[in-house]
Amino acid sequence: MVSVTINEQTLDVEAGSTVLQAAERLGIEIPTFCYLKRLPALASCRMCLVEIEGQRRLQPSCATVVTDGMVVRTNTPLIDETRSSMLDMLLANHPLDCPVCDKGGECELQDMVMAYGPRESRFRDTKRVFHSKDIRLSPVIIMNVNRCIQCQRCVRMCEEVVGAVALGTVEKGMDTAVTGFEGSLASCDQCGNCVEVCPVGALMSFSYRYKARPWDLVETDTVCPHCGTGCQLTVGTRKGEFMRVRSKWEHGVNRETLCVRGRFGLDFVASQDRIKRPMIRRDGALVPVSWDEAGDYLRRRLSAVESKAAGGLASPRLPNEMLYQFQKLMRTVFRTNNIDCSSRWSTPFDTLGPLVSSFYTRTPLAEAIGKDCVLVVGGNVTDENPVTEYLLRDTTRRRQTRLLMLSARPSRLDADARAVLRVPPGGEAASLAAVVAGLVRAAGQALAVDVRTGIGASTGPAATTGRDGPDCLASSLLEGRSVTVLVSVDLLRSPEARATLQQFNNLLQVLHMLGKGPTMQFLFDRANQMGAWDMGVLPTVLPGLRAISDDAARTMLERAWGAKIPPEPGADFDAMLELCNEGRMGTLYIAGSDPLMAYPDRAFVKRALGNTDLLIVQDTFLTDTVGLADVVLPAAGYGEESGTFTNNEGRIQKVSKFREPAFEAQGNLAIFDFVAALRDQALRPSTQGEIFDEITRLVPAYDGLTQDGLGADGAFTRAAPIPPSGEFFTSPPAPSTSDGLILVTGNCLFHNGYVSERSEILNTVADDPYVEMSAPDAVQLGLSDRDQVVVRSTQGELTARLKVDKRFPRGLVFVPENYRSLRLNSLMRRGEYPCPVEVQKARVAFEIPTVAAPGAEPKDLGRGLAGLS
Numbered sequence: 052m053v054s055v056t057i058n059e060q061t062l063d064v065e066a067g068s069t070v071l072q073a074a075e076r077l078g079i080e081i082p083t084f085c086y087l088k089r090l091p092a093l094a095s096c097r098m099c100l101v102e103i104e105g106q107r108r109l110q111p112s113c114a115t116v117v118t119d120g121m122v123v124r125t126n127t128p129l130i131d132e133t134r135s136s137m138l139d140m141l142l143a144n145h146p147l148d149c150p151v152c153d154k155g156g157e158c159e160l161q162d163m164v165m166a167y168g169p170r171e172s173r174f175r176d177t178k179r180v181f182h183s184k185d186i187r188l189s190p191v192i193i194m195n196v197n198r199c200i201q202c203q204r205c206v207r208m209c210e211e212v213v214g215a216v217a218l219g220t221v222e223k224g225m226d227t228a229v230t231g232f233e234g235s236l237a238s239c240d241q242c243g244n245c246v247e248v249c250p251v252g253a254l255m256s257f258s259y260r261y262k263a264r265p266w267d268l269v270e271t272d273t274v275c276p277h278c279g280t281g282c283q284l285t286v287g288t289r290k291g292e293f294m295r296v297r298s299k300w301e302h303g304v305n306r307e308t309l310c311v312r313g314r315f316g317l318d319f320v321a322s323q324d325r326i327k328r329p330m331i332r333r334d335g336a337l338v339p340v341s342w343d344e345a346g347d348y349l350r351r352r353l354s355a356v357e358s359k360a361a362g363g364l365a366s367p368r369l370p371n372e373m374l375y376q377f378q379k380l381m382r383t384v385f386r387t388n389n390i391d392c393s394s395r396w397s398t399p400f401d402t403l404g405p406l407v408s409s410f411y412t413r414t415p416l417a418e419a420i421g422k423d424c425v426l427v428v429g430g431n432v433t434d435e436n437p438v439t440e441y442l443l444r445d446t447t448r449r450r451q452t453r454l455l456m457l458s459a460r461p462s463r464l465d466a467d468a469r470a471v472l473r474v475p476p477g478g479e480a481a482s483l484a485a486v487v488a489g490l491v492r493a494a495g496q497a498l499a500v501d502v503r504t505g506i507g508a509s510t511g512p513a514a515t516t517g518r519d520g521p522d523c524l525a526s527s528l529l530e531g532r533s534v535t536v537l538v539s540v541d542l543l544r545s546p547e548a549r550a551t552l553q554q555f556n557n558l559l560q561v562l563h564m565l566g567k568g569p570t571m572q573f574l575f576d577r578a579n580q581m582g583a584w585d586m587g588v589l590p591t592v593l594p595g596l597r598a599i600s601d602d603a604a605r606t607m608l609e610r611a612w613g614a615k616i617p618p619e620p621g622a623d624f625d626a627m628l629e630l631c632n633e634g635r636m637g638t639l640y641i642a643g644s645d646p647l648m649a650y651p652d653r654a655f656v657k658r659a660l661g662n663t664d665l666l667i668v669q670d671t672f673l674t675d676t677v678g679l680a681d682v683v684l685p686a687a688g689y690g691e692e693s694g695t696f697t698n699n700e701g702r703i704q705k706v707s708k709f710r711e712p713a714f715e716a717q718g719n720l721a722i723f724d725f726v727a728a729l730r731d732q733a734l735r736p737s738t739q740g741e742i743f744d745e746i747t748r749l750v751p752a753y754d755g756l757t758q759d760g761l762g763a764d765g766a767f768t769r770a771a772p773i774p775p776s777g778e779f780f781t782s783p784p785a786p787s788t789s790d791g792l793i794l795v796t797g798n799c800l801f802h803n804g805y806v807s808e809r810s811e812i813l814n815t816v817a818d819d820p821y822v823e824m825s826a827p828d829a830v831q832l833g834l835s836d837r838d839q840v841v842v843r844s845t846q847g848e849l850t851a852r853l854k855v856d857k858r859f860p861r862g863l864v865f866v867p868e869n870y871r872s873l874r875l876n877s878l879m880r881r882g883e884y885p886c887p888v889e890v891q892k893a894r895v896a897f898e899i900p901t902v903a904a905p906g907a908e909p910k911d912l913g914r915g916l917a918g919l920s
Contacts, residue, residue: 053119058126070112070123071099081125082134082163084250085202086113089306089445090211096202097137098163101125109133134167143174145251146197154252156265160200181228189236190815191257191315192246196228199253205229205245211448212308212441214463215240229253240800241816242437243314247298247307258315258812259295263287268294271709272763274696275313276368276689277803279575280304280416280438281698281765282313286690286709293321293690293710302763304416304700310437312803315812317690320710322809324672326685327714337683342715342725349667349682350729356664359637362389362627365588366643367577368806370694370706372742373719374579374586375594377642380734383614384727385638388590388599388621389630392583394646394656396543397623400591402552407584407596408773410536410559412570413701413752415767419570420446424453424531426524427574428555429479430539431462434800435576439537439699440464453527457482458539459795460865461858470523473860476795476885477545478786482521483554488782489525490561498564534562535570540580541797544651544884553780560775575699576798582697585752585768590621595750596770611749613735624650625881628659638665640726642719643686647675648805652881653874654846669722672809675871684726686719687712689806693739695761697768703756704765792828793885794842794864794878802869820851820870824890825859832890839893842866844886847877850893864888 052063055073064073069092074081084096092114100109104122109130112123124130141160149155181196188194206229209218217239220227246254268287275282283303287294296314300307329345330337340348363381365374374392381390391398412419419425420443432440440463447454447467454468459476474482491498528534536559542551555571562569575581587594597604599620609616622630624646630636632655639660650656660666660679668680671688691712697703712718717725720737727734736742740758747753752768760766801817802808822840834840836855841848842864851866851873859865866875879886 053117053121055117055121055123057123064117068117070101070103070110070115070117070121073117074112074123074125079125081112082167083113084159084163084200085204087204087208087248087307089308090204090207091449093203093207096200098134100130100133102127102130131167135169138164138168139172139174141200142168142172143176144179144197145200146178146195148198152195152198152252153255153260154249158252159250187257189239189241191241191243191311191812192236192239193255193257193260194229195253195255198251199229200251201227201229202250203229204248204250205254208244208248208308209239212445213240213242213244214440214444214466215242218245240437241311241315242309243311244308247309247314256295256315258318263289263294269709271707272299272705273690273707273709274578274698274704275309275317276578276706277310277312277316277807278436278798279573279577279580279699280436281578281696281700281702281704282309282438283704283764284309284313286317288709291710293318299763303704303765304442304698304702305438308438308441311801311816312807312813313438315816316807316810318812319806319809320688320690322672322811324809325713326670326673326677326683326716329685329715330680330683332681337678337680342717345682345684346725346729349726352665352681353638353729356637359664360389360630360635361385361387361638361640362622362624362630362636363387363640364391364394364624364627364642364644364646365583367392367575367580367583367588368689368804369579369583369643369719370692371579371582371586371697371703371746372694372739373642373723374583374588375746376720376723376734376737376742378586378588378594379612380723380727381640382616383612384730384732384734385640386615386617388617388619389627390588390590390621391624391627392580392588393543394624394644394649395651396540396548397625398543398589399549399552400589402549402556404592404596404598405773405776406552406556406559406571408770409556409775410569410571410772411701411770412572412772413767413770414570415702416442416572416700417446419535419572419700420452420537421450422452422531422533422535422570424455424528424534424567425537426455426457426528426534427464427537428457428483428539428542430458430541430574430576431460431797432464432537432539432574433462434798435539435541436574436699437800439574443467453531455524455527457486457524459860459863460797461856461860465858470527472521472524475786475788476793476863477547479542479545480547480550480554480783481786483551483558484782485521486524486528487554487557487561489522490529490558490565493525493529494561494565498561528562528567529565531567533570534567535572537572537574539574540576546882546884547783547786550783554783557779560777560779563775572699576803578698579696581699581701582695582703585697585750586746590623590626594746595752608749611745628656631659631663634662636663638667639663640667640669641676642669643671645670645674645676645805647679648871648874648876649868651876651879651884652846653876653879655881656876667726669719671716672806674805684722685714685716686722687716691716692718692720695743701752701768701770702765703753703761703768705758705761789862789887792824792862792864792888792890794844794866794888795885796866796868796875799867799869802867805869805871808869808871818854820873821854821867822851822890823854823856823859823865825861825863826855826857827861828890829853829855832892834890834892840890841893842878843889843891844878844880846880849873849875849878864890
């Protein structure tokens, strides 16, 4: 610690702290333009100059490191005169168009001039003008370079945090201008972080332009609904109409950053593709009815199928309170443990449960990735969790963290990684086993591992390497003093998911034995997947991830709920579909999910849903699954009801209401009460606040939390980790090899799931539906970038534009799952992932598929829709 005195106040700070950081701790304000906490100091704006005893010149406080005994003054006449002169120079060329500038009312230059600026300018020359008109750099970003004050925040944010390098500068001195390449942002993520950090109106959001003033907006702090990173943001509405999103600079995992989906993709809440009224099926078609009519119809249908099995599927985009109430409804009213929260994969919780209970660390992401070594396994962080990627890049560059990548697909983080291991899809288990074997060999006598378990042996060709192999990963893990493992849930798509999770258990146990203190977190691509697991929306576990067979846990919940819980484990969604096909499913209740789009075998799920005696769909938007329903219940969507999300870190945060439910939609909790009443039962408690309180009493990880205690940054759930068992799983069989092309899927950068495709703004920046493959494969097939190609499997085919990626591994084809028009799951077959495919050039080049417009329904909606207007 070193001692510093600022304006007669003395403070001890850590060595390496800057004068600006010390002043902030004392509550002393020093003005800045170019400074951002996340970025290295630039010291170009000279607004933060201070006097330091013993030094002849003023020094920039943002870049001056405190020394022991330093005496600093921040408000002398010389400093005031210098700040005024700097502002005078900025205003000399700055256009005085505040009345029409979108930054008016929240402009840092305005604030600085009011506080420190000159009363009269000494400059009389004509102002410099770069362009007479604003330049639209992209569909969402527009620039007025005449207003730029050359702070370089946008350029540095784009390059050093986002990693896109879409912005740069040209010319020198007062003629310096920020621009994109040839006046565009072709390589841009469209994240808008440059707009967020711009202190003036040089970079603006085109979608918000001229719509409102800051003082017109009602601003609501909430959480992004798109992925599991859990970014906090502020939604601005005007007279109930959605206007814009901005980040909360000092709060949340994301601080000042957001991705394109979070900043520009929330306008989906205003989509007209809504379920306006309840609907029931009459004469083979869905017709709108009143809530009372829907209730009478549903009561009769429920009575008719009461003797048969029931099942429920809930979306991991729903808040904790709704998910908790849904599983309670299914267990106590429908008397079933047939409950699931994903239609894209089956969750092997017999293997996953011990892994989560022993190693999952509910801690800030910044702390988790601040370890010596970070291993990212599976998926594509750039596309699935963009803000997590920003944080990983920032940590890797600033803290010299060893970043290691093991995945089938390349990502932008590969450039920052110390080692990259490219593996075939489904080969992650064998590759992890090889890494564990390398650790055991390298550790030698430090590990007493019984090689008879197979841990000490490799199982054939585990991977094709990018620039490194399993041994390189093992040696990097061995060199690090502490290790974090980040796991993509894309791995759960594979039939080899159980074997992969077993090898994760082996890896983490070995790291634990080596004293690396391993931390593990999942990279969920749905906003509340962690919450869905915690709330027990699974067939084999109760709230709190306690097994159905745990008599003590089941008895405790039965007493609290005043109802019996079936003691037998239930069926996951895949098994529920089997029951439907066999004619044994009486009621299937789907809340907020669209399995007809998401389940990896469209023909099978369509047939199964069609064979269900009673299909209830509770949703906000008109989905493909709605077209197969017997009863449709319009539910409030994101922003129309309050609750909480639990993000990837285990951080629980408030999801706030900022608009009223549209048309005749009701809150999800009210609908659950409505359905329970039709079976002459009541769910108690039934309000969001009361349910939250019950969760904190009955779910151990949430014990002691209060809604008031969540605060601006949320609060962390706390699960008591169970010591690792010390048992190792045998190595998995060698991955199957394929000479042909295989298809994998996931989210693309501009979309997440299917909700985001209802965003008009995202649809202006997103690529058309595309097929991605390697350059050698394209050459071998006689294909070129942007060709229209047909992807064909034994199940079906689709047509889309080709995107050739030089970094892509051979033999791999990627099609994003986010485009409803493609119906990608029509190519897939149940239990088979990745999917073998053929790719060839489309015969008619001009037949370009069009993404379904918001509100448009696909043609084959099963039993049809009627009277939806």
